[in-house]
Amino acid sequence: MMAAPSLDQVRRLLDVAPDAITVSRGMFVLMLEPVDLLDAVRLLKSELQFDLFLDVTAVDWLERSPRFDVVYHFYSTAHFARARLKVLVPAPDPVVDSLTTLYGSAHFMERECHEMHGIGFRGNDDLRPLLLYEGFKGHPLRKDYPKQYEQPLVPYRER
């Protein structure tokens, strides 16, 4: 087993500002610009063996600008190390680059993130709803989706 990468190593490799990378509970946390995302992930995968793509999700900060955090998690099966990447994207048309060219598992995870948060993934051409049903309007995990708003498929009985 190779030694786990150090904070300095990651910082030098990705060439990010010193305050853009921290360690939280043994996990690298990187704040990235949307344009740098694909290159950074490519380097993490090829140079530091972050070979397992765990998750992509989004955080909706309704009042903030830019409104969304898109959050990625990676795991290195060689170093037993984890990395978290955060990308800030603005509201009206939140789009980031797709990771499908690097990780096949990104196909489904990006579909879920797209239907739940309305994040677009440039390069993923199959963003059909995964868990939601056909005809569902809106993105239910956005903070401006009404909490109890239902879109029933079957008409409710009259009682």
Place this chain on the structure above:
Amino acid sequence: MGSSTIPIRAVTDRSPAFEYFSTKKDELVGWARKFSLFPYPFVTACCAMEFMAVSSSPYDTDRFGAALPRFSPRQSDLLMVVGTLTHKQAPILLKVYEQMCEPKWVMAFGACATSGGFYQNYAAVAGIDKIIPVDVYVPGCPPRPETVIDAIMQLQDRIARSHHPILTDRF
């Protein structure tokens, strides 16, 4: 359930054997039907664990004639909706219900099937009675097996007391 609803009364003037008995047609059919509940388990969530417990030997719903699950709606007459119903599944539940032949009864098993439980969101139907009529509600998250048995017995009482449309003047 009072003794008046026990349908069969032997008249034993001369010998302990049945010579004839008197009953009401509704009570007779109800008595037969209430011990022949064939459940269709529409199992969607964690309540299934409790359903397994209640239908296996320690609690033994076979005592009530309600042990043998039929996995075809056409062969069953008790629809047990066990767990959360989502909007995506609602059309499936409705189709299963519509495929069941009369007479049929519906049990809402657990808090989610009864009212949506703690799910008040875009995904869950707040109670299956928004989609199909329900005969007996079982509270609990998940329900204790005793609660389920109580619900089966309440349903049996209801079946025993109800009018059965199969009975006409000519039957």
